Amino acid sequence: MAEPQSKIRLVLCGVGRIGQIHFIDMLTMLDVEIVAIVDAVPGAAKKLADQIGTKSFASLQELFDDGSVTVDGVLICTPTHTHTELVKLCLSRGIPVFCEKPVAVTIEEVDECYALAREKGVPLLCGYQRRFDSSFVRLKNAIDAGQIGEIRIVKTTSRDHPLPSFAFLRTSGGIFHDSASHDIDVHRWLMGCEPVEVFATGHAFYKEIAEMNDYDSVVILLKWPNGAISTIDLCRNATYGYDQRIEVLGEKGMVQAENKPQTTVVISNEAGIHHDVISHSFTDRYPDAYKSEIQHFIQLVRDRTNWEAKLRVKHADVRNTSIIASAAEESARTGKPVKLTF
Amino acid sequence: MAEPQSKIRLVLCGVGRIGQIHFIDMLTMLDVEIVAIVDAVPGAAKKLADQIGTKSFASLQELFDDGSVTVDGVLICTPTHTHTELVKLCLSRGIPVFCEKPVAVTIEEVDECYALAREKGVPLLCGYQRRFDSSFVRLKNAIDAGQIGEIRIVKTTSRDHPLPSFAFLRTSGGIFHDSASHDIDVHRWLMGCEPVEVFATGHAFYKEIAEMNDYDSVVILLKWPNGAISTIDLCRNATYGYDQRIEVLGEKGMVQAENKPQTTVVISNEAGIHHDVISHSFTDRYPDAYKSEIQHFIQLVRDRTNWEAKLRVKHADVRNTSIIASAAEESARTGKPVKLTF
Amino acid sequence: MAEPQSKIRLVLCGVGRIGQIHFIDMLTMLDVEIVAIVDAVPGAAKKLADQIGTKSFASLQELFDDGSVTVDGVLICTPTHTHTELVKLCLSRGIPVFCEKPVAVTIEEVDECYALAREKGVPLLCGYQRRFDSSFVRLKNAIDAGQIGEIRIVKTTSRDHPLPSFAFLRTSGGIFHDSASHDIDVHRWLMGCEPVEVFATGHAFYKEIAEMNDYDSVVILLKWPNGAISTIDLCRNATYGYDQRIEVLGEKGMVQAENKPQTTVVISNEAGIHHDVISHSFTDRYPDAYKSEIQHFIQLVRDRTNWEAKLRVKHADVRNTSIIASAAEESARTGKPVKLTF
Amino acid sequence: MAEPQSKIRLVLCGVGRIGQIHFIDMLTMLDVEIVAIVDAVPGAAKKLADQIGTKSFASLQELFDDGSVTVDGVLICTPTHTHTELVKLCLSRGIPVFCEKPVAVTIEEVDECYALAREKGVPLLCGYQRRFDSSFVRLKNAIDAGQIGEIRIVKTTSRDHPLPSFAFLRTSGGIFHDSASHDIDVHRWLMGCEPVEVFATGHAFYKEIAEMNDYDSVVILLKWPNGAISTIDLCRNATYGYDQRIEVLGEKGMVQAENKPQTTVVISNEAGIHHDVISHSFTDRYPDAYKSEIQHFIQLVRDRTNWEAKLRVKHADVRNTSIIASAAEESARTGKPVKLTF
Numbered sequence A, B, C, D: 001m002a003e004p005q006s007k008i009r010l011v012l013c014g015v016g017r018i019g020q021i022h023f024i025d026m027l028t029m030l031d032v033e034i035v036a037i038v039d040a041v042p043g044a045a046k047k048l049a050d051q052i053g054t055k056s057f058a059s060l061q062e063l064f065d066d067g068s069v070t071v072d073g074v075l076i077c078t079p080t081h082t083h084t085e086l087v088k089l090c091l092s093r094g095i096p097v098f099c100e101k102p103v104a105v106t107i108e109e110v111d112e113c114y115a116l117a118r119e120k121g122v123p124l125l126c127g128y129q130r131r132f133d134s135s136f137v138r139l140k141n142a143i144d145a146g147q148i149g150e151i152r153i154v155k156t157t158s159r160d161h162p163l164p165s166f167a168f169l170r171t172s173g174g175i176f177h178d179s180a181s182h183d184i185d186v187h188r189w190l191m192g193c194e195p196v197e198v199f200a201t202g203h204a205f206y207k208e209i210a211e212m213n214d215y216d217s218v219v220i221l222l223k224w225p226n227g228a229i230s231t232i233d234l235c236r237n238a239t240y241g242y243d244q245r246i247e248v249l250g251e252k253g254m255v256q257a258e259n260k261p262q263t264t265v266v267i268s269n270e271a272g273i274h275h276d277v278i279s280h281s282f283t284d285r286y287p288d289a290y291k292s293e294i295q296h297f298i299q300l301v302r303d304r305t306n307w308e309a310k311l312r313v314k315h316a317d318v319r320n321t322s323i324i325a326s327a328a329e330e331s332a333r334t335g336k337p338v339k340l341t342f
Helices: A017-027 A044-052 A060-066 A080-092 A107-120 A134-144 A166-170 A175-191 A207-211 A287-302 A315-334 B017-027 B044-052 B060-066 B080-092 B107-120 B134-144 B166-170 B175-191 B207-211 B287-302 B315-334 C017-027 C044-052 C060-066 C080-092 C107-120 C134-144 C166-170 C175-191 C207-211 C287-302 C315-334 D017-027 D044-052 D060-066 D080-092 D107-120 D134-144 D166-170 D175-191 D207-211 D287-302 D315-334
Strands: A008-013 A032-038 A055-057 A073-076 A097-100 A124-127 A151-159 A197-203 A217-223 A229-235 A243-250 A254-257 A265-269 A272-275 B008-013 B032-038 B055-057 B073-076 B097-100 B124-127 B151-159 B197-203 B217-223 B229-235 B243-250 B254-257 B265-269 B272-275 C008-013 C032-038 C055-057 C073-076 C097-100 C124-127 C151-159 C197-203 C217-223 C229-235 C243-250 C254-257 C265-269 C272-275 D008-013 D032-038 D055-057 D073-076 D097-100 D124-127 D151-159 D197-203 D217-223 D229-235 D243-250 D254-257 D265-269 D272-275
Touching: A008 A017, A008 A060, A008 A287, A017 A032, A017 A044, A017 A287, A032 A044, A032 A060, A044 A055, A055 A060, A060 A080, A073 A080, A073 A287, A080 A097, A080 A107, A097 A287, A107 A124, A107 A315, A124 A287, A134 A175, A134 A243, A134 A254, A134 A287, A134 C265, A151 A175, A151 B217, A151 B229, A166 A207, A175 A217, A175 A229, A175 A243, A175 A315, A197 A315, A197 B197, A197 B217, A197 B229, A217 A315, A217 B151, A217 B197, A217 B217, A217 B229, A229 B151, A229 B197, A229 B217, A229 B229, A265 C134, B008 B017, B008 B060, B008 B287, B017 B032, B017 B044, B017 B287, B032 B044, B032 B060, B044 B055, B055 B060, B060 B080, B073 B080, B073 B287, B080 B097, B080 B107, B097 B287, B107 B124, B107 B315, B124 B287, B134 B175, B134 B243, B134 B254, B134 B287, B134 D265, B151 B175, B166 B207, B175 B217, B175 B229, B175 B243, B175 B315, B197 B315, B217 B315, B265 D134, C008 C017, C008 C060, C008 C287, C017 C032, C017 C044, C017 C287, C032 C044, C032 C060, C044 C055, C055 C060, C060 C080, C073 C080, C073 C287, C080 C097, C080 C107, C097 C287, C107 C124, C107 C315, C124 C287, C134 C175, C134 C243, C134 C254, C134 C287, C151 C175, C151 D217, C151 D229, C166 C207, C175 C217, C175 C229, C175 C243, C175 C315, C197 C315, C197 D197, C197 D217, C197 D229, C217 C315, C217 D151, C217 D197, C217 D217, C217 D229, C229 D151, C229 D197, C229 D217, C229 D229, D008 D017, D008 D060, D008 D287, D017 D032, D017 D044, D017 D287, D032 D044, D032 D060, D044 D055, D055 D060, D060 D080, D073 D080, D073 D287, D080 D097, D080 D107, D097 D287, D107 D124, D107 D315, D124 D287, D134 D175, D134 D243, D134 D254, D134 D287, D151 D175, D166 D207, D175 D217, D175 D229, D175 D243, D175 D315, D197 D315, D217 D315
Parallel strands: A008 A032, A008 A073, A032 A055, A073 A097, A097 A124, A151 A229, B008 B032, B008 B073, B032 B055, B073 B097, B097 B124, B151 B229, C008 C032, C008 C073, C032 C055, C073 C097, C097 C124, C151 C229, D008 D032, D008 D073, D032 D055, D073 D097, D097 D124, D151 D229
Antiparallel strands: A151 A243, A197 A217, A217 A229, A243 A254, A254 C265, A265 A272, A265 C254, A272 D272, B151 B243, B197 B217, B217 B229, B243 B254, B254 D265, B265 B272, B265 D254, B272 C272, C151 C243, C197 C217, C217 C229, C243 C254, C265 C272, D151 D243, D197 D217, D217 D229, D243 D254, D265 D272
């Protein structure tokens, strides 16, 4: 066990599903002190806060107005439409921010947030957690080490399980920004450059989703400057579990990240060979990634020097992923390929 | 061992790589007699014929002119540009034909061949061997049995190994007709209907292939009447072996056909867990399929009744697959999606 | 997130490798308060205690003498030879104990500890963690649900990685009590009864281990009342990782628990198909089990009613496993099978 | 396709299940002519012979008396008790013999057969087909190439599917000579030396097998001169298929040969991930091995020079495997380990 360091004082803002994951993870980080918990739902923040003997507030503004808490960083895990305002509130006080994806709904707001972070010299980290998944990082490292040579074809599969509630889907921003953006970011990360064109098509097999004018099944095709081609396939409901795979073909070989069964048990009988189902949901699939991204945030809080260079999810990543997601949606709606400019 | 039947007398026409596979397979079929071997290359047919004590000819025309051989069926395994003439030569004599893919280069010739077969009441079977592969048949049966429900996304991967010779590629007809047609046929077979639109894109990473105005890496996207979406990815050179996979997502689950390692050996050491490479080439990958399609042909020869209904590869399969391959190539060359009509 | 409960006040006694695992795990349990940390090594307990603002002591006796701490339960993670004394110290005060395996070195002392627990009505849980591993529990449940019918052959593989230090091995108690006992307990757990005979053989490939008069590679064979046969194979040094597998053959099928690769990454190239190495050590392999056994302990602390019936590791398990391990060692040393009586 | 060679004229003696496998395999060998088929069952030989236009006889003696057939080699695939006489009949005429396992029932007869072969300078090959299986050969080569270093633990699993008929089992010679001998030979082959001691135990779960005084489930343990330990586990009825696995642990790593599913199809749904069953029987599992051993025999027939050195299954292999099988049976019946001498 390493030498103890001075504790980083963090505020958790938003205690929904993802906020609770970060809460538990931070409890295991001996160099972190959760100094306050914030949530607009009455009692939600207090309930958690009481269990670890910390303070709770109904809003970040209330916390700042209170003035009694010294804050080294804030984790924003609230609904998407509140992100921009909360990000700015923290940054303007010089407080580093970890913000769940997306930082903002519009490109203009994204740019404003990062401009403010740059102006204030304060780290802003957006939570594209797949970049922190140990299997995906291992895959990325294999590519960067030249193990498969120049990339030719990249394929990702992202299929939800279980089917999200229609109530959630109505406010999700649509499958392109809610789901596909994760994949688009992964493709950009693996390629290390921006695509030149996107073509997409989709369908709503659920009438409820059709009525939202959204899609539940989508395929996206991206073209890259070197001639490489990407495909992304998405589905809102894979009965067999949360299906999250990457496959990259290069001139020298192929690297894949496969799904992970929940156990290693295999049953063989007259009907065949049976393995257990794969991870059930994003909380099962990405526990290490959620922890790792917070650890990255803590490093940025500890040392702001050259923070923009150190960021593992940068302004351009958030910005351009959003532009590509919008172009993919445009392609699906018009039936035509869309050239990309950034 | 089943009761012996009267022997079917077959002629093998063309003794290149695929012809030799059929030759060896027929030796194990106790109800088949290879009554003659035909090849234009001097000595090639004779060399094989001598080993089993049968006759050899330089051409099918010569064999028919000779008149000494009674023929129940002919296997045509010659270069593509000779197919149509040889198919017609046999059909016009009332002799059933198994013809390697494609039956003809143009849609008009395809239609002529099948019109003649229908007119004469003589079976014509085209060798789309993937429909006979035991794993693919198993996958198709799972779909037809409703195990995955309505199909939503179909993906096939077809990557050559080793890189075919540039000499071959120059005469291959291009990656869309030579390679992608196999995948297009598989998608049509699995869906049980025709696609409504195709979008494709490709690149030549090898300058020799670029100079042929062909592609070595291609992705094709197909849209289906029910909203399902297909992707096909092709590459002329997968270093790790002949990569042939199918994945079908349905409303109730997913079915995949994976690659087959050459052995079942696994070596575990400090560097990881190592399995042997997968099948090296189509001859390694599809031995059962090549045998099974000839057995299907023999059944058609034995009983011509309702042969068109019994055909596992029909006129429409050959015709429409070719139309879609041409449309995919048009899409790749124009950069635009192409609506399909048949 | 469940309703908060009153907190259970636990003392961690011993902060070596396994003690630190329990420490971190308890931090994530919102219903647990670590009220003190104990370790004889000067500063070791204090270093951890300071990070969470709790008390530290040099010994359990000192803690009890101090009188300032209310204790609901104690975790004993100290060296084996200290276990019995510490277990009795707690039990005699009416404090429930979780004790790392083994509870004592001799059968007599094991019996004394449990007799005291029974007399005082205080839970004593011994840490055979494999019974809490999610894959092994899943396998056990499949057997108990009758999925493989009557058991015929049981095989476990337990191979260390990396090679433990010779210094540790000199004090380990020998491979039969240190390592094989885990497997023996698993076989007893799966069979649900006691074996009737044991035969074992072993060899020391490392001269350092031969000089200790110990073995580094061992095979044990157990016979069961119904005629079933078990094998256990152990090795102190598997280069490829910590190899922990179970295989059970029954009349209706087979169930296995396989190893888990560290990532899901697969690299395919000319040399074959490569997966990442498996778990490196017991800390990588059994994180869920270590957490789960403490949660079981907390349940016993919360409700002592019928604690002996609820125990997932009982007196007989600890006692008989030790008897069998001794008999296995006797067999290896004499070269003869040994009948078992309990 | 290689240059044609002069044909080797072989006689197939015995057309049961294994004889028919060799029959079909030889049809694909262009350098082999099946000059006669022999079987004592009236009509059995004739039925096959007629299909390829060759001669048939009721016995080898009849064939030799007939004098009309020139014979380069004989394949003996008759019931075990007839082997010795037929082997000697051929060898005494200077005709090479391939004989299915075992060459004889007693060690004395085995020695007599090989003495005669040596005296006459005529190859005698015994059909331990596992030495010719491509996966097992690959595993053996990995060991011989030093990839896992010195061997420490060897494990094989051999489980029949389906349960052989009780009628067959009554004449099988018992599980040790019928089944275990294959595994014993594999262990000797992999180790490259003879074991020093054997311990075995077994049980009959089927009362019919108990009544034969045989076992249906057996575990054998072998000790080797270098300290390595082997286990063999056998079962007459594995519901999930014909289970044939090898695992070898060495100082540098582990090499395994796993089972092969019948297809590569995987179905994923709410219940888990399902692969097809493994090979159903020895005919499914070892097709390449059966072919390869006959090709080895043909090489020996073509060139007898130093045939004993070239033999891939030697006199000592047949002899010592039989001695070990007998000792294993003795151990199971007496409950004591048995020292081995050869």
